[in-house]
Amino acid sequence: MSQQAQPAVATPPAPGPKEKDGRTAQRPLALRILARPDVGVFLGAVAVYVFFLVAAPPVREAGSMANILYQSSTIGIMALPVALLMIGGEFDLSAGVAVITSALTAAMLSYQLTLNVWAGVIVALVVSLAIGFLNGWLVVRTGLPSFLITLGSFLILQGVNLAVTKLVTGNVATDDISNMDGFDQAKAVFASSFDIGGVQVKITIFWWLFFAAIATWVLLRTRYGNWTFAVGGNKDSARAVGVPVNFTKISLFMLVGFGAWFVGMHQLFSFNTVQSGEGVGQELIYISAAVIGGCLLTGGAGSAIGPVFGAFMFGMVQQGIVYAGWNPDWFKAFLGVMLLGAVMINLWVQRTATRR
């Protein structure tokens, strides 16, 4: 998908003695493709995939792949808006608990007021977007680093999730809503699975790829995409050339809210109840997937397709270790080494490809 942006080359570049001036020479097509930020992570993901194909025989089954992609999609759907926000130069540390906030809102509202679950779903969307708006508004209004602002909202949401759930339900988990009106419809949208060639494939995988396609198009083909790169690269120059900086930043935060809502609804409709203490630490996984996917921590660079591979790599390593049947005591260490290795490959490929 990302290759669309690459201008097609009709004739192969002519290297060697014919060149008169090295500065204007076309670099070979292969190198130019390799220099793209998302190709490194693509190769890293392929490397990890091939590695586990060899090391873990069960990975070769289609059912296992569906499971790995499912795990990747639940990370990936959130990694996308988080990546866009990072391209726009900001962080959101509240992304992990915001997922739970959204799911709790929908579950408690529907159950306590005995409403059709769609009512809860809509209100949860409003709440999630409002949290995103508040984060963004505080960041542009105060000019404080988003790291601090969202660290605050991370802690606030963590406490609110627990306290409000306990206050409303008397317990720390929400009540089962699976027998309520509209549940089956909502489950079909957020948490169903399809039979493809005898393999159960979860709907989140399709949503993930769909959102990734939209995000890629927006980033590369629309004015909003340009604004995103501009506000992340240099806010003041962006403002000077007429980019609506505040609008762009706030809307990017709201996009993260939308992602949190979607993943929250998936969790609610696949597990019927929500535990109020969950989600802590997931924000770092989303950010990792985005960074592995080639988004700079400083903003202004990245892609939407990179985080797709980043999330895939995360899901692949997480599940691959289990499929390989390795000693589970080492699980976290394996995960760390594999991720570090993958990022190194990514970096090496980019350096080699861009060397002049």
Next chain:
Amino acid sequence: MDRSSHSRSRRLAPIVAVAAAAALTLAGCSSSSGGKKSEEGGAAASAGKASTPRMTVALVTHQSPGDTFWDIVRKGAQAAADKDNIKLVYSADPNAGNQANLVQNAIDQKVDGIAVTLAKPDAMKDVVGKADAAKIPIVGLNSGLSDWKKLGLLEFFGQDETVAGEALGNRLNSEGAKKVVCVIQEQGNVGLTQRCDGVKKTFSGTTETLYVDGTSPTAVKSTITAKLTQDKAIDHVVTLGAPIALIAGQSVSDAGSKAKVATFDLNKDLTTAISKGTIEFAVDQQPYLQGYLAIDSLWLYKNNGNYMGGGEQPVLTGPAFVDKSNVDKVAAFAAKGTR
């Protein structure tokens, strides 16, 4: 200034209108099944109130936020406190050092008694000594069965995790299980590891361990699915907490596996799953009783000088099995969130 506030209030009007309209719309789409309205009312277990002088007791646990299990412990403690005219001060931190600080905090408040969990006994040693020096009676609950006497606690209420694991292992033997995977949701947690070790000790088949990320239900689900696909010989999944067991049930059907799920600890949804047959059985350590007895024992000690367990033996609250044969008795209490 004035103008901007004026325009803001004008901007607020449509928002209020939309919110009101939304509220009306919401009221229109009520669910005809499930929900709060279908919930049965039931009186909570409550006794009269003691006429002894008001006392303050601190309960300090190693709970991680939002855990259903600890919520039940706390409810038991609160029920005992209400009955005994006690003001209960609850605090918790999963980090042992922070938990010790919370105990110190209770000592500084000069409470009349302390109930504490000993998940990491060595870290609590000093502060327990300080409570003794301050002449504050201190009892243990839940974890620390092998250390409470060494540390000089008055009494202990809980379940030996290893014994509970062994009981579950024996039960698996009688079910005819051959290969079991024990799912640990928090790597490095002593109590959870002891449970799996206990299972391993008595279970005659093979026991494997699997670590999952307890903070993400989707990760738990796909990791257990992966394990069941990787090793098709697994016939029982043992989980160490009720929420994890419910997710494991979904993994089993996702993986197309025939494995059965058995678990430690109970909650409301789990009792439903046991009566439906999706979960085979649960080992209950009666968390409500742990909280209740710990607080009640401090009241008895203060007002009548009693020791539960005679000051020598711990008071065991588990392991008790809940399966299809007795789940109906438990379910009504679990629905109230007290079992």
